[in-house]
Structure formats: structure tokens, C-alpha cells
Amino acid sequence: MKSAVETLNPTRVRLTVEVPFEELKDSLDAAYKKINQQVTVKGFRKGKIPARVIDQRFGRGAVLEEAVNDALPKFYTEAVNEGELNVLGQPEVDIKELKDGELLSFTAEVDIRPEIEIPDYSGIEVTVDAVEVTDEDVDKSVEQLRDRFATTNVVERAAAAGDVVSIDLEAKVDGEVLPDGVANDVSYTIGSGELLDGIDEAVIGLEAGGEATFTSELKGGAAEGKPAEVTVKVLTVSARELPELDDDFAQTASEFDTLDELKADSRKRLENMKQYDQATQAQERVLEELLKLAEVPIPEKLLADEINTRKHNLEHHQLGQMGLDLAKYLEIQGKTEEEFEEETKDQAVKGIKTQFILDELVNKEKLNVSQEELTEHLMRRAQSSGMSPDQFAQAVVEGGQVPMLVGEVARGKALAVVVESAKVVDTNGETVDLEDDEDEAAEAAEGAETVEAATPADDASAADGEQGDEAKAGKTDA
Known part of the structure; x- marks a missing residue:
């Protein structure tokens, strides 16, 4: 031959x-x-x-x-x-x-794969948010916990903001009651925004047995998007009562004996969360700077496949689970179809560039992935997907996605190398000492390749699947 x-x-x-x-x-x-x-x-x-x-x-x-x-x-x-x-x-x-x-x-x-010259990344400098937890942050966190332990008691008075009402609803369009337009004994917290627009104004001031009618655009059902005449009847009004902020509350709501201990723990948790966010922010911004330094030609067919994969995942996985189609999603986002197409293309280009550059760094730095690193990454991915580690591992093996996970970990290690050499300061001008967390770096690198919100371990993207069965040239006509 x-x-x-x-x-x-x-x-x-x-x-x-x-x-x-x-x-x-x-x-x-x-x-x-x-x-x-x-x-x-x-x-x-x-x-x-x-x-x-x-x-x-x-x-x-x-x-x-x-x-x-x-x-x-x-x-x-x-x-x-x-x-x-x-x-x-x-x-x-x-x-x-x-x-x-x-x-x-x-x-x-x-x-x-194009030949890529890895740029000198030692001079990268980025600024990230400072880790600051205020007393107000702690109070807000404790209040959220307090709110979860609130109780409700039926009261004999008119409904007010924050009350919980039990209501019957009836929706009519063009004078006809909709087949799915009746709901009985619905519990609703006034001001939560969980039901129809206009319902808060309608029920505030009503006592048990009171009725009101208002017009609202339906958010679901056969007549979704149409204006309807909605009649609401208040069955009961209940006031929410928050527990006292004292040591008894701390003992009920947590493992701590005093309110001061509970607040100290809340502060520590908030600091840890902000430190994690700061590290992730640093990795993302370092990656952005690295992408600016490198010239990366993008294969046209690979780009087209990646764009199609992202659109398919958005429409058939993410939006489908939310009961939305693309048109409704764009309306909610306030985007035109042209803006969406351009945004998807930009994300796809960024994803492919990220993978090419980090893969080249993996080769240059001779980075390997140990079984322990792969297992730890798999456990984290399983947790984010809502699946058990065994279920996730089985899905990965059956889907032939083990090389994809190995690639994610390796790229995370490559990004960690770049982050380690970068200068990171916070908004207060203080140098940030980042812990070498390669899995967070993997998430940052992977996040550059996702659409809006990632779907867990679903279809491998075109960029991830590029090393597929390349030997299959397919059928031809002799």
C-alpha cells in the first residue's frame, strides 16, 4: 500500500x-x-x-x-x-x-488537530473578588435557617403579605372555564411569586370566604400564554410565626448549643463557600487570559458538529426537562435567534480552543492521570449528576466515556499548572494563595465547554468525542 x-x-x-x-x-x-x-x-x-x-x-x-x-x-x-x-x-x-x-x-x-504553540503563560495576572463575610451575610444566613423552621397558624383576619393562604382557583378564557383551569385547596405564600401574576394584589385584604377576580397571562396548560380571567376564593388565612433567635433555636435547628456557636459556624461556612468561588473565579479568569495568548485554528466540521451538539443538548435535555421549547427560552432570555446562534458559536469555539490548548499542555508537561485521581473525579461528577457513584460509573463505562473523564482530569491538571504560575490578587490588592485543587480546575476547563447549564455525563460533545472510532471510514459505492 x-x-x-x-x-x-x-x-x-x-x-x-x-x-x-x-x-x-x-x-x-x-x-x-x-x-x-x-x-x-x-x-x-x-x-x-x-x-x-x-x-x-x-x-x-x-x-x-x-x-x-x-x-x-x-x-x-x-x-x-x-x-x-x-x-x-x-x-x-x-x-x-x-x-x-x-x-x-x-x-x-x-x-x-492543528499544531499549537503553547505561549509563555508565566506573566498572566488576574484579579478576583476578595473573600469578605460581613455580619449582614451571617444574619441573612441565620434568617434563612430560621425561615425553614417557621410555623403557620390559622388567623381570623384579612390576608397580608407573607401570609399563607389556602385558595381555590378558576380560570376562564373567552368566558369558558378551561378543562385544566380549576385547582382546589392550593397553598400559597403571598409574595412568593410562585403562582400567577396579579394574585398577590387580588388576595391581600381578603378574609376566609372572600373572592376576587383578576386578569393574568397563563403560565402553563393548554392555554399557556393567553390572558385569562381568574377567580380566586380564599379558604383560610394563616400567619407565619418565626422562632425566637436564641439558644433554644440553635439547639433545635443545629448541633450547636448556643446561638453564638451557630453564627460562628455560619460565618465559617460562608467563608469556605466564598473561598471556593474565589478559586473557581481565578481558574476561569486565568483560562480566559491563556486563550487570548494562543492562536488556535478551528476545524470547520468539528465546529459545526460541536454547535449542533450544544443546540441538541439544550433543546432536548435541558429545556425539555423544564417544559420549554427554544422559542419560549429565547423569549425568557430576551434574545433573538441570531444572538443565540452567535452566542452558541462563541461558546463552541471557546470549548474547542480550551480542549486543544490544555491537551497540548498535558503532552508538553507529560501529565498523567492516576486511578485515585480518576476515581475522585468520578465521585464528584456522580454527586453533581444526582446519581450514585456505582450508577454513574456504570453509565460512563457503558457509554464508552472513560477516556472522556480521563481527559477532563488531565486538562484540569494542565490548567492547575497555569494557575500556579499566574499572579492572582483580590480586589483589595492582596495576593491570593490558591490551593492546588485540580478537580476545581477540571470544572473550570469543562465549564468553558458547556451551554448555559451543563447536563451531567450526557452525550459527549463533539470536542470530547473527537478521538472516536476513526478507523470506520463508512460505506462507499464501488
Whole structure:
């Protein structure tokens, strides 16, 4: 076999391959055997039909086509290895010549990883938010805990903001009660914004047994988005009572004996959260600066695949779970379709650039992933996905996504190397000493490749799946 590589651009090549016909012998034998098992010829036992009879009955061309389809992946892979190419995705194969008994010639165009020059990143400087926890922050945290322990008691007075009311609702459109427009004994906290627009104004001032009618745009159901005439009847009014902020509350709501101990723990928790946010912010901003320094050509087909993958995941995973379609999502976000397309493209470009640069850093720094690091990362991903570690691990193995997870950890380690060399200061001008948390760095690197909100361990993105079964050149017509 002979092969030659022609560079079409920095991210795409054309392979030209010539194969002497004798090298197709194994594939020809396999083709005759396969056809033998699929067809029946009178006078011959199944599987015992001579090759000349198959040629006469079904045509030599059918045999050649089967043989070529069987052989192409092997010859393509040999050519890739011979050219020492780092290919991305599937090739576009074109049979140029097939002379029975003489020669097979084909071309294969395929995207490749571009050669990337890793820039000097030692001078990167970023500023992050300072870790500051105020007394007001602590008080707010304690108040949120206090709110969870509130009790309700029915009162004989008009409803006011903050009260919990039990109500009946009836919605009409064009004077007709909707099939799904009646709801009874609904519990609603006035001011929570969890029901229809206008309901707060309607129920405030009503006592038990009182009714009011208001107009509101329906948020769901068969008449979603239409203005409806809604009648609300108050069944009961209950006042929420918050527990006293004292040592008894601390003992009821926590493992602490005093309110001061509870507040001290709340402060510590808030500090830890802000330190984590600060570290994540530093990693994201260092990554942004690194991306600005490097020139990275983007393969067009890979970019198109990545954009389509992101749109598919958004529409069929994230929005589907929320009961939204793309049009409604764009309306809520206040974006046009053109703005959404441009934003998705920018995110895809950033994701591909991130992966290319960090993968190159992994190779340059000779970073390896240990079993312990992989297991720890898998546990964190399982926790964020809401699955048990065993369930998540099984899904990863069955989906062939172990290499993807290994790549995430390795890229996290590469980003950690860059962060470690960067100068990070907070908004107070103080130098920030970041702990070397490679899993947080992996999340920062991975976050650059997600749409709006990531879906846990779902379809591998086009950028993640680029090292797929590149040997499968696919079916061709001989």
C-alpha cells in the first residue's frame, strides 16, 4: 500500500491511498463468505456456493463493493498511522479507481488537530473578588435557617403579605372555564411569586370566604400564554410565626448549643463557600487570559458538529426537562435567534480552543492521570449528576466515556499548572494563595465547554468525542 498526505489547511488533510489488488484477498474471501450465508442458489447447499456462481448470479461488482467496504477502514487506519496524523472525527472517502485484479485507489479528507504553540503563560495576572463575610451575610444566613423552621397558624383576619393562604382557583378564557383551569385547596405564600401574576394584589385584604377576580397571562396548560380571567376564593388565612433567635433555636435547628456557636459556624461556612468561588473565579479568569495568548485554528466540521451538539443538548435535555421549547427560552432570555446562534458559536469555539490548548499542555508537561485521581473525579461528577457513584460509573463505562473523564482530569491538571504560575490578587490588592485543587480546575476547563447549564455525563460533545472510532471510514459505492 502507498499513501500520501496533502495539507489542505492547518486543520484538514487529504490522504491519497493506492492498494495493490492482492492486498484485498482477505476482504474478497470475507465478502464471498458473507454473501454465501445470505443467499440461496438452487442446486447448492447454503454456504457452499462457488465464487464463480456468485459472480454470475449476483455480479462481481456486488462482491467488490462488499470487499472494499470491509477493507477501507484498515487501509485508512494504516495511512493515518503512516502519516502520523492526529485525526478528528470521520473521514470523507472517495473511491477514485477500482480495477478488478489490479488496483484500488481512494482519497480520504479528514480534520486533524492543528499544531499549537503553547505561549509563555508565566506573566498572566488576574484579579478576583476578595473573600469578605460581613455580619449582614451571617444574619441573612441565620434568617434563612430560621425561615425553614417557621410555623403557620390559622388567623381570623384579612390576608397580608407573607401570609399563607389556602385558595381555590378558576380560570376562564373567552368566558369558558378551561378543562385544566380549576385547582382546589392550593397553598400559597403571598409574595412568593410562585403562582400567577396579579394574585398577590387580588388576595391581600381578603378574609376566609372572600373572592376576587383578576386578569393574568397563563403560565402553563393548554392555554399557556393567553390572558385569562381568574377567580380566586380564599379558604383560610394563616400567619407565619418565626422562632425566637436564641439558644433554644440553635439547639433545635443545629448541633450547636448556643446561638453564638451557630453564627460562628455560619460565618465559617460562608467563608469556605466564598473561598471556593474565589478559586473557581481565578481558574476561569486565568483560562480566559491563556486563550487570548494562543492562536488556535478551528476545524470547520468539528465546529459545526460541536454547535449542533450544544443546540441538541439544550433543546432536548435541558429545556425539555423544564417544559420549554427554544422559542419560549429565547423569549425568557430576551434574545433573538441570531444572538443565540452567535452566542452558541462563541461558546463552541471557546470549548474547542480550551480542549486543544490544555491537551497540548498535558503532552508538553507529560501529565498523567492516576486511578485515585480518576476515581475522585468520578465521585464528584456522580454527586453533581444526582446519581450514585456505582450508577454513574456504570453509565460512563457503558457509554464508552472513560477516556472522556480521563481527559477532563488531565486538562484540569494542565490548567492547575497555569494557575500556579499566574499572579492572582483580590480586589483589595492582596495576593491570593490558591490551593492546588485540580478537580476545581477540571470544572473550570469543562465549564468553558458547556451551554448555559451543563447536563451531567450526557452525550459527549463533539470536542470530547473527537478521538472516536476513526478507523470506520463508512460505506462507499464501488
